Amino acid sequence: MITYYAYPKCTTCRKAKSWLEKNGVEYDEIHISENPPTKEQLAEIHKASGLELKKFFNTSGLVYRSLSLKDKLSTMSEEEQLELLASNGMLIKRPLAWDGEKAVLGFKEAEYQNTWL
Template sequence: MITIYHNPRCSKSRQGLSILENSGKEFQVVKYLNDVPTAEELTQIIKKLGIAPIDLIRKNEAIWKSEYKGKELSDDALIKAMVTNPKLIERPIVINGDKAIVGRPPENIKTII
C-alpha cells in the first residue's frame, strides 16, 4: 500500500496527492499534522528515505529558527523535534513498500509508484 504524508495547506503536497490520485493506484493519506508519526515511525521513514534526520527538516520554519537553529543536535533530538513540531517535517513524503521519497519536486513521486 502506498502512503502519502500530506499537509493539505501545502501546494507541493496537494500536487503530490494529485499525482497519486491520477496514478490509479490504491493509497492512503496521512495528514501528519493531525496524525503525528511517533519517533519510531519517523525513524523508519528516514531509513526508507536513505537520508539523515536533518535532511527531513524544513529549516525555514519559524519554530526551527527560534528553537533549534545553530544548536548541535543528535539524530534522536532532531527526530524528537519533528515529533514535537510536525510542521518541521518536509512534505509530502510518499512511501511504497520499502522505498520512500520526498515529493519536492512533486514529480519525484512518479519514480516510486
C-alpha cells in the same frame, strides 16, 4: 499502499496528491500536523530513505525558524532530532510518502514517477 503525510493547505502537497490520483497510486492520507509520524516510524522511514536526517526538516517553516534549528541541529543527536520531528509535524518536510520500503520527501514528479510507477 502509500502512507502519505501531508498538510492540506500546502500547495506542494496538493500537487503530489493530484499526481498520485492521476496515476492511480493508492494512498492513505494523514494530516501531518494533527498526526505526525512517531519517532519509531520516522527512524524506520529515515533508514529507508537513504537521506541525511537533516533533510527531513522543513527548513522554510515558521516552527523551524522560531526554534533557531539552523544553528542547533548539528549539535543534536539523531535521537534528539527524531524526537523533535515527532513532536511537531510542521517541522517535517512535506509531503512525506512511504510505502513500507521506500520513502520520498517533498514532491518532484520524476522522483514520484521513478518510485511509485
